[in-house]
Amino acid sequence: MTHYVAIVEEEEGKAVGVWFPDLPGCISAGDSLDEAMTNAAEALALWIDVAKEHGDAVPPPRALTELKRDPEIAEDIARYMVALIELHPLRQPA
Template sequence: MTHYVAIIEDAGPDHAVGVWFPDLPGCFSAGDTLDEALANAPEAIALWMDTMSEDGKPIPRPRTPSELRADPEVAADMAKHVIALIPAPDLAFQPAAE
């Protein structure tokens, strides 16, 4: 099973918990609680991948936490927030254009 690293942003009890994926630009999930946000995350990935496939765009391979920590744009968010591994549907990953 493939997993994507998720960044979890919890701004406190009066705000929704946000989940976003450094490897999946524009893909995010949210919920009133951490459990709800994490439960919604796999569906967000599946919907994002469906849209990308329908548009003929490549689905990037998931980077490991170590690879993401080496990316300065992601490392700062990983240092400030909790991360989680979220399962993705079993799809054939297409190499992303670099």
């Protein structure tokens, strides 16, 4: 199974935002953490589908340890919650 790391931005009084460091533009949100996680899985699947339809390469997921070494992402990982979102087996990158 393939899992992508998601950054979960949860702040008082705001929707819960989710974005994927390995998939530019793949974002989602929800009014609650549960809704945000459900929506994140859907956003991940849709992002992969659209990339495949356009013949674009799907970046492989990086491990959390690798993302922590990326200076563009490390601060967000330290500040926000991190989740692993499973990519449905039928949508695995080619």
